[in-house]
Amino acid sequence: MAKRIEAVGVTAYYGSFKAIEDINLAVEPKTVTALIGPSGCGKSTFLRSINRMHEVLPGARVDGKLTIDDQDIYDPDVDVTAVRRTIGMVFQRPNPFPTMSIFDNVVAGLRLNGVKKKSILAEAAERALRSANLWDEVKDRLGKPGAGLSGGQQQRLCIARTIAVEPQVVLMDEPCSALDPISTLAIEDLMFKLKDRYTIIIVTHNMQQAARVSDRTAFFSIDRTGDPGRLIEYDATQKIFSNPGVKKTEDYITGRFG
Amino acid sequence: MGESPSRSADARTGGSGVTTSHARPAGAVASAGILTGTPLPTGPEFEPGPGMGGGGALPRRRTFGAERAFRGLSVAAGTMVLVIIIAIAIFLIAKAVPALRANQVNFFTAKEWFANEGRFGIAALAFGTVLTAVIALLVAVPVALGIALYLSHYAPRRIATTLGFLIDLLAAVPSVVFGLWGREVFIDPVNDFAAWLNRYFGWIPFFDSEGPYGRSIMLGSLVLAIMVLPIITSLSREVFAQTPKANEEAALALGATKWETIRTAVLPYGRPGVVAAVMLGLGRALGETIALAMTLGATFGISFNLIGSGGNSIAANIANGFGEASDLGRGALIASGLVLFAITLVVNMTARAIIYRRREFTEVAA
Numbered sequence A: 001m002a003k004r005i006e007a008v009g010v011t012a013y014y015g016s017f018k019a020i021e022d023i024n025l026a027v028e029p030k031t032v033t034a035l036i037g038p039s040g041c042g043k044s045t046f047l048r049s050i051n052r053m054h055e056v057l058p059g060a061r062v063d064g065k066l067t068i069d070d071q072d073i074y075d076p077d078v079d080v081t082a083v084r085r086t087i088g089m090v091f092q093r094p095n096p097f098p099t100m101s102i103f104d105n106v107v108a109g110l111r112l113n114g115v116k117k118k119s120i121l122a123e124a125a126e127r128a129l130r131s132a133n134l135w136d137e138v139k140d141r142l143g144k145p146g147a148g149l150s151g152g153q154q155q156r157l158c159i160a161r162t163i164a165v166e167p168q169v170v171l172m173d174e175p176c177s178a179l180d181p182i183s184t185l186a187i188e189d190l191m192f193k194l195k196d197r198y199t200i201i202i203v204t205h206n207m208q209q210a211a212r213v214s215d216r217t218a219f220f221s222i223d224r225t226g227d228p229g230r231l232i233e234y235d236a237t238q239k240i241f242s243n244p245g246v247k248k249t250e251d252y253i254t255g256r257f258g
Numbered sequence B: 001m002g003e004s005p006s007r008s009a010d011a012r013t014g015g016s017g018v019t020t021s022h023a024r025p026a027g028a029v030a031s032a033g034i035l036t037g038t039p040l041p042t043g044p045e046f047e048p049g050p051g052m053g054g055g056g057a058l059p060r061r062r063t064f065g066a067e068r069a070f071r072g073l074s075v076a077a078g079t080m081v082l083v084i085i086i087a088i089a090i091f092l093i094a095k096a097v098p099a100l101r102a103n104q105v106n107f108f109t110a111k112e113w114f115a116n117e118g119r120f121g122i123a124a125l126a127f128g129t130v131l132t133a134v135i136a137l138l139v140a141v142p143v144a145l146g147i148a149l150y151l152s153h154y155a156p157r158r159i160a161t162t163l164g165f166l167i168d169l170l171a172a173v174p175s176v177v178f179g180l181w182g183r184e185v186f187i188d189p190v191n192d193f194a195a196w197l198n199r200y201f202g203w204i205p206f207f208d209s210e211g212p213y214g215r216s217i218m219l220g221s222l223v224l225a226i227m228v229l230p231i232i233t234s235l236s237r238e239v240f241a242q243t244p245k246a247n248e249e250a251a252l253a254l255g256a257t258k259w260e261t262i263r264t265a266v267l268p269y270g271r272p273g274v275v276a277a278v279m280l281g282l283g284r285a286l287g288e289t290i291a292l293a294m295t296l297g298a299t300f301g302i303s304f305n306l307i308g309s310g311g312n313s314i315a316a317n318i319a320n321g322f323g324e325a326s327d328l329g330r331g332a333l334i335a336s337g338l339v340l341f342a343i344t345l346v347v348n349m350t351a352r353a354i355i356y357r358r359r360e361f362t363e364v365a366a
């Protein structure tokens, strides 16, 4: 199921503005990797480069090499929709489709892939909702609007929608930043569970969260506003938080900067 | 390794600088100003309470203020609208009833209009009204939605602005100009098209006419289609453009192509707005008077033949007939106007019902 992601010399632009420069890192299957760093250092940009969501914005482009199990994600012959199905994404703000019921939201990705059979959809929906720890809360109201759930439930619904298409890798861009502490814990629990089956890369602003959920942590930073973001240090989470190799990392995680 | 949440690092990372400096506001959810059927506001329902707190005894309620003045004003305005509507209704009914009593044929089934002689029926006119409007929409809606999607999601900004401007310009053309143009210019290509349709598709009853073609249901409907196109296009473009980016990205991130994204996120989101736009267009098509008076054949038959010379509508008949109508004839025309009003009302209520049915899904989205 899970696959390995490797970035070699990844540089991403918004028009002529270089947002990140020369990012090199490898993410092993079935691990959780946290991306941390001050606002604007390019964590989201890097994350969106991995599933080619970056190029959706006008003028945005990516240089360098990104591979999934040694296959080039940016190969011109690769179907970009297949990349995004393989590498799912959960966004910062929960974004269920407002016009769809809970059920329709979960199976939206499957329907896009042409799955029509009721029984298959129902089965997949239940499996995804169970994996997202949401089934018990919504099983009696699958026909109700997804947007009527609480913020935390909506985010888990979005996670269910993402994993319903059985991706190999799940990217999460600050998935808890709009949620209350209880919902945040629920999603962190979920990440432990999902790690058995997926490669997870999560952007977070919350140090404790990074320390709690991740196996490895990548620290990004910028020198000055306007400069491109760079990868400062990438190591086992335990090492980063107890004995970082770079002074800048230490300053950041102890709150002396950023 | 792995699941143990307590780490030696926690004590250090829990420093206040870390936890507070990255707090983020949740941010307001992008508002989705779509056209839902908002009911007319009724009178204000709240009593102005005491103001913001403060020390000392509670102040006395003010006896006069902007609050009360405004309230009085809005009640007066609301009442006036109601009074005017009732007055119009009474006037119309008072004029129509004597004519209907004097009618020697069945008003609802007769297909003739000799109102001055007391023989008139609405059947052919109502049929023509609905038929021209429906055909106009069948032609205009797909084109309008296509243009709207192109403008909101495909066209480069410069082209979108220019094209959008041209379409808004089209909406500003007076209907009498459309009528003249249809009657003098557009009629020729439409006649050629009618002949072509008859040659190859004459086996379909709609196109089974050897001519003369001239002013026909098709000419009137096509002119009408061009007239309703701008309203439907610009309203639909607005609602499509308002689709939250987050939803489009959600679809893309699930592996949707551009068109699939539009089908998954944009069209469902814009649906109530599109229904409203189509209904506005239908309202305009049903009520359109002068352009149809100039482009329809003004005959009194019920036929699904679209290309042969003929066709009529309630509004066109009123415009054509009012000049030489006697008192009785005017009453008859007013009666036909009431029927038109009833048709429009039914259409509007249907639209409301369609929007209302999905309300649960559009309100929470807002």
Ligand SMILES: Nc1ncnc2c1ncn2[C@@H]1O[C@H](COP(=O)(O)OP(=O)(O)O)[C@@H](O)[C@H]1O
Pocket (backbone or CB within 6 Å): A014, A017, A019, A037, A038, A039, A040, A041, A042, A043, A044, A045, A046, A057, A226, A229
């Ligand atoms: N859509 C965009 N257009 C132009 N610049 C952008 C866009 N999104 C982000 N940026 C810029 O790219 C840099 C990195 O942003 P981002 O990846 O969002 O940082 P982070 O997620 O680490 O806060 C910032 O300087 C930001 O201003």
Ligand SMILES: [Mg+2]
Pocket (backbone or CB within 6 Å): A043, A044, A045, A173
């Ligand atoms: Mg970000």
